[in-house]
Amino acid sequence: MAKTLITTPFPSAAYIAEKLGLPSSRIERLERLIAEIQGESRTARVYTVDKRGAAAAAKPHAAGAAKRRAAGAAKRRFADAARHRAASASKTRWVAKDAAVAAKMK
Amino acid sequence: MATQRSQRRKSPRSDPYSAFINVPYDPQYEPLYLAFIAGLSGFGLLPRAVLQIPGSQRRLDRLFGLIHSCQYSFHDLSRVELDTAKRMPTPRFNMPFEPGLAVAWAQEGDRKHKWYVFEGKQYRVAKSLSDLDGTQIYIHANKPIGVFRQLTNALARTKHRPTVGELQAVYRDLQKAARSIKGDFATLYDTRPFLDLLYVAWKSAKKRVASLHP
Numbered sequence: 001m002a003k004t005l006i007t008t009p010f011p012s013a014a015y016i017a018e019k020l021g022l023p024s025s026r027i028e029r030l031e032r033l034i035a036e037i038q039g040e041s042r043t044a045r046v047y048t049v050d051k052r053g054a055a056a057a058a059k060p061h062a063a064g065a066a067k068r069r070a071a072g073a074a075k076r077r078f079a080d081a082a083r084h085r086a087a088s089a090s091k092t093r094w095v096a097k098d099a100a101v102a103a104k105m106k
Numbered sequence: 107m108a109t110q111r112s113q114r115r116k117s118p119r120s121d122p123y124s125a126f127i128n129v130p131y132d133p134q135y136e137p138l139y140l141a142f143i144a145g146l147s148g149f150g151l152l153p154r155a156v157l158q159i160p161g162s163q164r165r166l167d168r169l170f171g172l173i174h175s176c177q178y179s180f181h182d183l184s185r186v187e188l189d190t191a192k193r194m195p196t197p198r199f200n201m202p203f204e205p206g207l208a209v210a211w212a213q214e215g216d217r218k219h220k221w222y223v224f225e226g227k228q229y230r231v232a233k234s235l236s237d238l239d240g241t242q243i244y245i246h247a248n249k250p251i252g253v254f255r256q257l258t259n260a261l262a263r264t265k266h267r268p269t270v271g272e273l274q275a276v277y278r279d280l281q282k283a284a285r286s287i288k289g290d291f292a293t294l295y296d297t298r299p300f301l302d303l304l305y306v307a308w309k310s311a312k313k314r315v316a317s318l319h320p
Binding site for chain 1: 178220259260305309
């Protein structure tokens, strides 16, 4: 089936204002909302392209989140190392104990 | 016959920008409702709906007046189904009744009036409304992207043709704005939220349709 061809130009701001009859205060509020939304999506695009670094630079709260993530990772690394050290120290103790028992038995 | 002709001449001229949308007004339908608004705005049309006209006029008069004033009408029959009432489950007859009015108007009133029927599932209209056999039914699969694809199948512009991707970008803006608008009015299905959505969609389309920028 053939498509319907729309030949009218894209509606102008004057036409929309006349047809919708929105008060100027409401239009201002909607303009702010649109600016906010389109600003957000711009930031989201930056986030997708440059990953965390660019998003952290663009958004202060993202920078905070990145810092928190880094701190959490460091904490986890430190805890793992401590656990590893404790395990190896206990192993050493047991090895020494076993050697002492073996020496006595000789 | 002469009277009929004079009546036809007297009928108000339809607005070449206005597109009547006949969709269900229920919360589950909101994504498709927003998709129709975003899609039509992307094509440079101004969606219009019954809920836009407050007043004491009889609903049928409002409906007919609105169809007369629009050059296009889009009818979504995807929710023609039995409701969940336990006592007396009833199908929603409003939805197929309205394309009936539009078809009559296109045949007898304004030959320029173009009407389109949308459905969620293939072959369902053939079963539920076989009078439309031979008519192109646009299947959107109950998804916003389906609405955009079908709108681009149905419509074309001489200038500033939007792509499906651009329509999706308008939809995303509208979806975000709808959350805030719903916060103000508690619903999207009322005169004022509808007008707000139209403004946001138009503004977003101006920004998102690439060819509109020099």
